[in-house]
Amino acid sequence: MQRRQFIKSTTGLTAGGLIPGIFSEATKAQYPELDKHKISHTEVVELNYHWPRFVGKNGRIDFHGQDKKLIVLKIHTDQGAMGWGLSQKEAENHTQFVSGKAVGDLIQPGTGILASVDKSLDFALHDLMGIILDKPVYQLLDNKGTKANTTYSGMIYLDELNPENKTKGIDAILENCAWDYDYGYRQLKVKIGRSGRWYPHEAGLAKDIEVVKAIYDAFRDRQVEILVDSNDMYSLDDTKAFLKGIGDIPLFWVEEPFTEDARLGRELRQWMNQNGFERTYYADGEARPQFELCMEMASDKVLDVYLEDIYGLGFTNWMKLGTRLRSENILASPHAWGNMLKTHYICHYAAAYGGVPTIEGVTCLSDDIDFGTYPLVDGKKTVSDAPGFGMSILK
Numbered sequence: 001m002q003r004r005q006f007i008k009s010t011t012g013l014t015a016g017g018l019i020p021g022i023f024s025e026a027t028k029a030q031y032p033e034l035d036k037h038k039i040s041h042t043e044v045v046e047l048n049y050h051w052p053r054f055v056g057k058n059g060r061i062d063f064h065g066q067d068k069k070l071i072v073l074k075i076h077t078d079q080g081a082m083g084w085g086l087s088q089k090e091a092e093n094h095t096q097f098v099s100g101k102a103v104g105d106l107i108q109p110g111t112g113i114l115a116s117v118d119k120s121l122d123f124a125l126h127d128l129m130g131i132i133l134d135k136p137v138y139q140l141l142d143n144k145g146t147k148a149n150t151t152y153s154g155m156i157y158l159d160e161l162n163p164e165n166k167t168k169g170i171d172a173i174l175e176n177c178a179w180d181y182d183y184g185y186r187q188l189k190v191k192i193g194r195s196g197r198w199y200p201h202e203a204g205l206a207k208d209i210e211v212v213k214a215i216y217d218a219f220r221d222r223q224v225e226i227l228v229d230s231n232d233m234y235s236l237d238d239t240k241a242f243l244k245g246i247g248d249i250p251l252f253w254v255e256e257p258f259t260e261d262a263r264l265g266r267e268l269r270q271w272m273n274q275n276g277f278e279r280t281y282y283a284d285g286e287a288r289p290q291f292e293l294c295m296e297m298a299s300d301k302v303l304d305v306y307l308e309d310i311y312g313l314g315f316t317n318w319m320k321l322g323t324r325l326r327s328e329n330i331l332a333s334p335h336a337w338g339n340m341l342k343t344h345y346i347c348h349y350a351a352a353y354g355g356v357p358t359i360e361g362v363t364c365l366s367d368d369i370d371f372g373t374y375p376l377v378d379g380k381k382t383v384s385d386a387p388g389f390g391m392s393i394l395k
């Protein structure tokens with residue numbers, strides 16, 4: 001689906017209607033402080049961060065590495081306020097439009113950014129708005145979710161294939177699971193799909209089953225829940241063979257078994273319902289999401305959790321979608337892989353809209369970024385109450 005079509009279909013059905021081209025005076029009158037701040041200048045900055053360990057292959061993509069960079073946009077006002085957020089280099093092409101404008105002419109609580117403001121400014125403007133109004137972002141939205149939400153580790157990869165793990169085999173994966181458990185996670189998302197690229201087909205399927213069984217056996221006394229993600233590398237038959245292979249091990253969700261497809265999805269859902277996986281969620285819509293198809297599959301009770309990326313879709317579009325999903329009783333867990341800024345943005349989304357059964361946790365460390373106060377205790381992450389998104393740049 002074309003993006004324009006998507007945004008129309010997403011926003012057209014919400015209570016708030018389309019993203020406005022201009023805010024009414026009545027809307028603006030509620031937050032006069034936003035009109036006192038005019039955008040003085042912007043900066044696009046590259047920041048360093050790293051994952052706590054080397055991250056290996058998933059079913060589809062080769063080694064992910066450890067040391068990473070991300071691009072953020074800082075937006076300053078003539079009153080000395082500054083907000084920042086995940087962005088991209090191309091933001092430089094769109095910042096001229098906001099220069100000299102009042103913040104209240106670009107963004108409003110609950111509505112988000114104007115249709116004419118580029119998506120690359122979305123997160124920085126939300127942060128700035130929260131800082132000016134001295135409120136965490138989630139309190140400026142619907143505020144219908146919960147502050148503490150189950151959060152899973154999304155960092156259990158095909159780590160037996162990492163060069164340094166040649167002699168360790170599955171023990172390398174179990175060590176990573178133990179690290180994530182000690183860090184506070186009580187859900188582990190395990191990458192599977194070895195049958196696609198990295199192993200002969202049958203050997204890959206057998207290894208996927210062996211890995212999940214080993215993790216279950218190692219953590220079964222500690223109430224750890226397992227999610228699996230094939231990154232679209234399974235067929236329907238592979239998915240059934242995998243689920244048969246793990247037997248009665250409970251799974252929290254099955255993610256991207258294959259590219260979303262109405263017929264295959266329905267067959268999988270029926271098979272899962274008849275074979276002991278009726279309580280396991282089917283999550284999809286991450287890679288090249290087919291939005292309308294996913295919504296149809298969700299209405300048909302085939303797809304349970306919609307996964308489109310928090311940055312890729314944008315915060316304002318997710319706000320519009322969150323209202324619609326809540327009215328239609330569809331769950332979501334915006335994709336966060338890459339960095340913890342995204343995990344924390346989703347904490348605000350979840351606190352505002354609810355309907356998030358679990359959040360993707362991407363553990364990150366950085367000398368350039370203070371990721372704020374979002375404690376992870378017994379598997380639940382609590383949203384920060386600091387103004388804006390509550391994170392800061394250290395360099």
Ligand SMILES: [Mg+2]
Pocket residue numbers: 229231255256286
């Ligand atoms: Mg995934």
